[in-house]
Amino acid sequence: MFRRKLTALDYHNPASFDCKDETEFRNFIVWLEDQKIRHYKIEDRGDLRNIHSSDWPKHFEKYIQDVNCPFSAQERQESVDWLLGLAVRFEYGDNADKYKNCKPEAAANDSGKQSDPLINLDINNPDFKAGVMALANLLQIHRHDDYLVMLKAIRILVQERLTQEAIAKASQSKEGLPVALDKHILGFDTGDATLNEAAQILRLLHIEELRDLQTRINEAIVAVQAIIADPKTDHRLGKVGR
Template identity: 55%
Template sequence: MFRRKLLALDYMNPDTFNVNDDKGFRDLIVWLEDQKIRHYKIEDRGEIKAIDSKDWPTAYKKYLGELNCPASPNERAAVVDWLLGLSVRFEYGDNAEKYKSETSDNVKNKHQAAPKVVNTNPLDALDFQSAEFRDGVNNLAKQLNITPHADHLVTLKAVSKLIRTRLSAEALQNPGEFVHQGKPYPIFEADLGFDTGDYVLNNAGKALRLMYIHDLRELQTRINECIVSVQNITANPKTDTKLGKVGR
């Protein structure tokens, strides 16, 4: 009964979705929030994305309440139908111009005329919320000496950043330009400038300050690169000496 809406939203498994399957139901809620509804900020989606947590039902009820869902949390079919309808409305609102010219006739003609495209990208078939995927990400992080985050997708971002910056072909060929050498900065021995009264909070403040300084330096580097690029254009005018005059 949900297939048409799931297809319209480009859900990955519209034909096999079963509202009575706990994992499938929770995965759909997370996917709709991540991809279509986006009620929470990314950093605030931890509770609703923790589908294996014993506290997930509480987060789920809270989520429906904040969305003003009229269906009871226990009525799964009604909840899914309402959330899909809300997602379709948001999808149309985000792409109104795209859908204005669509009618039932030309959509039907497109489906009849267009060849069926088989997606061969294996990444599209992955279940990013599955236990197997989470274990794979955490194992990869362990091999790279990265501390796993409670949200495995955050861990995946850290893994991706490390691979891009330290394990790229350019970095492997010239490691000295990408891997900092010398004695590590004693971050936790530095003076924070104020005291929170808590040792752990003080260390967290030192780490955050260092990350902030790192971001500022990266921003300054990009600004300098922009200035140099502009100067290369404006500070090297081409002069045609044949147009000049000597004397009166």
């Protein structure tokens, strides 16, 4: 699954690379940092280079946090693929002239046919997962084991809150309607007309807050229903059916 990116980076054995082999994996991370990413200064790479240290996993965890990788050290395949993507971007940036005349692979295979990237979308691709996770973190959406469910939640949030119409509506100032306090029965008497009027105002404000809360609850219910309405989603099990 990493072969194309490893080949693009001129890795010495792209076809046989195995990230499950601990020694090979650690050497690969050192090579990636030394040759391609170069996030640390040379003198700060000692802990990462000490691949035989029992503390190496801790240093690797710190490394992926320092480069802002959205995956943890336990998600090895995803983090490796993300690091490879970062390295490819740096490689292109450092050697832009070398690649300026290269055509995309799809164009090389069929220059007269445009490719829609969503047609062959692979939901198990680490790049796809990384993108969904990054969006979810940005929008503060709770993580879900199924990335498609998270993507649907992102779509609902964007449609409801981030469209031009929603932003314009939220930006409009709300003008209140005049209220005749004498038409609203307080239900008790404080013995002071001024206090009675203040109590009526507080009650009306409280009712308005309750209505706003109910509106938000209804919106949340609609959002959840939109997700579980998918026939692939078995909400009784709390997971997506296979």
